[in-house]
Structures are given as C-alpha cells and as structure tokens.
Amino acid sequence: MNVMRSLIFAVDIGGSKMVCGVLNRKGEILRQWRTEYSPGYSAEDLFQYVREGFRVLNAGEDCSVCGATVPGLCDVHTGRWLYAPFSGLSDIPITDILTEITGFPAYADNDVNLCALAERYFGACRNIRDFLWITVSNGIGGGLFLNGELYRGSRLTAGEMGHLTVEENGRLCGCGKRGCLEAMASGAYLSAIYEERNGIRLPTKKLAELAREGDEEALALFRTAGTYIGKGISHAVNLLGLDTVVLGGGVAESFSLLEPGISDALAHCVFDQGNPEVHVIHSPLGQYAALKGCAALVLDEEMRRQSI
Numbered sequence: 001m002n003v004m005r006s007l008i009f010a011v012d013i014g015g016s017k018m019v020c021g022v023l024n025r026k027g028e029i030l031r032q033w034r035t036e037y038s039p040g041y042s043a044e045d046l047f048q049y050v051r052e053g054f055r056v057l058n059a060g061e062d063c064s065v066c067g068a069t070v071p072g073l074c075d076v077h078t079g080r081w082l083y084a085p086f087s088g089l090s091d092i093p094i095t096d097i098l099t100e101i102t103g104f105p106a107y108a109d110n111d112v113n114l115c116a117l118a119e120r121y122f123g124a125c126r127n128i129r130d131f132l133w134i135t136v137s138n139g140i141g142g143g144l145f146l147n148g149e150l151y152r153g154s155r156l157t158a159g160e161m162g163h164l165t166v167e168e169n170g171r172l173c174g175c176g177k178r179g180c181l182e183a184m185a186s187g188a189y190l191s192a193i194y195e196e197r198n199g200i201r202l203p204t205k206k207l208a209e210l211a212r213e214g215d216e217e218a219l220a221l222f223r224t225a226g227t228y229i230g231k232g233i234s235h236a237v238n239l240l241g242l243d244t245v246v247l248g249g250g251v252a253e254s255f256s257l258l259e260p261g262i263s264d265a266l267a268h269c270v271f272d273q274g275n276p277e278v279h280v281i282h283s284p285l286g287q288y289a290a291l292k293g294c295a296a297l298v299l300d301e302e303m304r305r306q307s308i
C-alpha cells in the first residue's frame with residue numbers, strides 16, 4: 001500500500017447533517033468538514049455535499065479508500081442503501097456513487113451498526129467480544145456485537161432496540177406501533193412530553209440543563225426515560241446473555257441523568273442467575289462515534305475480504 005495515501009475518507013450522512021472526515025487507521029480524525037440541511041433532501045443534494053467535503057478536505061491527496069454511514073437500512077454486502085427514514089430515499093447504489101466521486105473503493109453501512117463497530121475498534125470495547133450499543137438521540141437504535149463480530153441478522157435489522165415494546169399501549173411510535181422504546185425515551189419524545197405538560201417545546205439539551213439545576217419535572221423525565229431504556233436493555237441482556245452495554249448519541253450525553261432509572265430497571269428485570277453483572281457505560285467516542293465507525297468499517301471489510 002502506498003504509505004502516502006493510506007488514509008480513509010469518511011462520510012457520516014445524518015438525517016439533517018453530514019460530516020466528512022479524513023481519518024487514519026487508528027480512528028483519529030485528522031481533518032473534518034460538516035454541513036447541515038433540511039430533511040427533505042434529494043440523493044443529488046447529498047452527493048453534491050459529499051463532492052464538496054471531498055474537495056474541501058483535499059482527500060484525494062492522501063486517502064485511498066472511503067467508508068460511509070447512512071441512516072436507515074443499508075446492505076453492506078451489495079453496497080446499496082435500501083431505505084432512508086424521513087427523506088423517503090430508497091435503493092441507492094451508494095458505494096458505486098462514492099467510488100465514482102472519490103475514485104476509491106467504498107463501503108457503507110447503517111449508522112448505528114457502525115457506532116458499535118467503532119466502539120469495538122477504537123472505543124471502550126476493544127477487548128470485549130459481546131456487547132450491545134444503543135444510540136439514544138432523536139430516535140433510538142441498537143447495534144449488536146456477538147462472538148467478536150457485528151451481528152446484522154438475516155433481515156439486516158438486528159438490534160432494532162428502538163422498537164422493543166416497553167409499555168403496553170404506550171405512546172404512538174413513528175413505526176405505527178405503540179409503546180416502543182423510541183416512543184417512550186428518545187429525545188424527540190422527551191421534548192414532546194414536556195411540551196404537552198408545559199406548553200413550550202424545549203430541546204433535550206435544555207431539558208438536561210434544567211434537570212441539572214434541580215428542576216423536578218425535568219429530572220423525572222430523564223429518570224423515566226432511563227427506566228424504559230433499562231427495560232429494553234434487560235430484554236436484550238436476558239435474551240443474549242450480554243454483560244456490556246454502551247450508550248451513545250445526544251441524549252446519552254446526559255448519561256448521569258438516565259443512570260438511576262436504568263439501574264432501577266436492571267434491578268427489576270434482569271434475570272440475574274444467568275447474568276450476575278451488567279455494565280452499562282457511556283461511550284467515550286462522543287459525537288464522533290459514527291465518523292470513526294466509517295474507518296472501522298473499512299478496516300473490518302478489508303480484513304473480511306482478505307480472509308475469504
């Protein structure tokens with residue numbers, strides 16, 4: 001491999017923002033560029049942003065491969081982005097397009113899966129073969145690492161924590177069902193519940209500030225959300241025998257506010273003969289988990305293809 005061009009061009013496509021980066025193979029971010037957009041974007045818009053990021057970062061100079069993360073369903077084997085929530089985009093040959101833009105081989109997968117992969121390669125789970133990653137932000141998603149590998153499941157939807165039922169006849173979820181974890185504990189729902197009770201809509205960050213200042217209602221909101229997250233975790237732990245769970249995403253930045261509810265639920269719901277101890281930790285990767293996940297995907301896929 002040409003040492004001068006061994007870096008990775010990473011593209012983190014979010015629902016309302018894109019972050020491009022140049023990373024080395026230790027997952028360190030050397031340069032980055034970001035842009036924001038409204039959710040009704042077209043595929044053409046998105047790839048125009050990728051072109052811009054690639055140019056601004058001068059990634060053609062020292063990168064040799066591209067890794068990308070997308071919201072929704074992505075087939076890592078065929079490189080097709082099958083379905084994107086909110087935007088309505090579907091069946092986009094994303095890796096072919098990225099190769100066309102960059103001239104590099106390209107890999108892509110779902111953002112939550114890649115956060116889990118980043119944790120395994122660069123984060124808190126470097127020596128842990130089995131764990132669950134949960135993103136708690138505007139939505140809730142999960143990524144499963146089992147037997148030292150990312151587990152995607154036969155329908156590529158494994159780890160969909162956000163749609164575990166945690167409250168019978170609970171709030172209506174975006175998926176059309178009731179009482180899903182996402183409908184009971186995501187940032188969007190915390191804001192919605194607060195608005196219903198108080199008539200003003202506050203972002204989760206603001207609600208977290210209020211809670212830290214001792215506002216009883218905000219504290220109770222996070223505690224309840226933590227309890228639901230803990231219920232979801234308990235189901236996963238009881239099913240899979242996991243002992244490590246990593247929380248990331250914007251709402252998880254308020255980990256200490258969620259923790260009492262999570263601990264409560266674990267104490268109530270985990271089958272402890274089989275699972276003596278469960279560690280629930282906050283991701284050390286912060287807001288860059290997905291971007292680092294792009295680099296982790298490249299390493300993982302290169303290794304997998306070499307071993308075939």
Ligand SMILES: [Zn+2]
Pocket residue numbers: 162163173174175176177180182183
């Ligand atoms: Zn749902």
